[in-house]
Amino acid sequence: MDARSESQPQKNATTVERKSERELVVTRTINGLARVVFEAWTKPELFKRWWVPKSAGISLLSCEVDARVGGSYRLVFDVGDSKTMAFFGKYLEVTPHSRIVWTNEESAEQFVTTVTFTEQGGKTLVVMSELYPSKEALDNAVASGSQDGTRETFEQLEEFIATLGANVGRS
Amino acid sequence: MVQYVTHRLDASFAALSDATRRGVLEQLGRADASITDLAEKFHMTLTGMKKHVVVLEDAGLVTTEKIGRVRTCKLGPRRLEDETAWLESYRQMWDARFDELQLVVDEMTRKEKAHGREK
Numbered sequence: 001m002d003a004r005s006e007s008q009p010q011k012n013a014t015t016v017e018r019k020s021e022r023e024l025v026v027t028r029t030i031n032g033l034a035r036v037v038f039e040a041w042t043k044p045e046l047f048k049r050w051w052v053p054k055s056a057g058i059s060l061l062s063c064e065v066d067a068r069v070g071g072s073y074r075l076v077f078d079v080g081d082s083k084t085m086a087f088f089g090k091y092l093e094v095t096p097h098s099r100i101v102w103t104n105e106e107s108a109e110q111f112v113t114t115v116t117f118t119e120q121g122g123k124t125l126v127v128m129s130e131l132y133p134s135k136e137a138l139d140n141a142v143a144s145g146s147q148d149g150t151r152e153t154f155e156q157l158e159e160f161i162a163t164l165g166a167n168v169g170r171s
Numbered sequence: 172m173v174q175y176v177t178h179r180l181d182a183s184f185a186a187l188s189d190a191t192r193r194g195v196l197e198q199l200g201r202a203d204a205s206i207t208d209l210a211e212k213f214h215m216t217l218t219g220m221k222k223h224v225v226v227l228e229d230a231g232l233v234t235t236e237k238i239g240r241v242r243t244c245k246l247g248p249r250r251l252e253d254e255t256a257w258l259e260s261y262r263q264m265w266d267a268r269f270d271e272l273q274l275v276v277d278e279m280t281r282k283e284k285a286h287g288r289e290k
Contacts, residue, residue: 012273016258016265026261030269032273032277037272040276050275052268126269142258
């Protein structure tokens with residue numbers, strides 16, 4: 001009779017969709033309030049704990065996050081072979097607990113990321129959209145992530161996690 | 172288009188969930204091969220290998236062509252599969268990242284509860 005007996009703690013699914021010719025959308029429901037998720041996304045000391053999953057096997061050398069309108073961020077990764085990679089941009093919009101928009105300026109494709117937090121029943125739906133200036137720009141981003149072709153698919157699947165740095169630029 | 176890609180993703184993912192099938196794709200990445208070649212290489216019966224090839228074919232990862240009595244397998248249409256593979260690896264990356272975010276949020280939520288939400 002109690003329809004609320006939630007089938008938790010099942011893992012929530014992450015989806016990725018090419019929503020249109022120039023937009024890529026990632027979604028995931030997080031068990032927690034939007035206020036908390038927003039905080040984890042905007043406070044550097046929290047942000048750096050999850051942005052680079054442990055499984056990635058690479059480290060974040062520095063993480064500057066000034067999540068205010070006009071504020072900037074800069075992430076520097078150690079990507080192995082004593083090489084580093086920097087990802088940076090500006091916050092265009094920071095609306096507490098519901099929406100953050102930022103630029104990705106290191107990327108040749110110059111895309112803009114918008115993340116929204118929608119709370120419902122104690123959980124928060126996170127929708128992250130990456131909007132590219134043109135179809136070609138998104139095609140390029142996809143192509144550069146998969147330029148080695150199908151035969152490299154499996155190495156890529158694994159490498160992609162390992163070379164998280166390159167993905168931060170997309171997000 | 173999106174639905175098509177999503178469907179292909181599901182099929183690809185299912186196809187990729189099996190170690191033999193991944194091995195077959197790697198093998199075909201090096202050179203086209205007949206089902207007989209593949210069966211030998213993977214120490215399987217012809218029938219067993221055929222089943223794997225059908226799954227890969229359904230997912231569009233492999234195409235086959237029968238010439239005479241030999242069915243030759245090669246890697247499937249490339250462009251879409253590249254995108255599919257990329258989307259899947261991208262999804263996995265975000266999935267891992269969101270898993271970590273969930274842990275951080277769990278911890279923050281626990282702390283808040285423990286501290287009675289003191290301001």
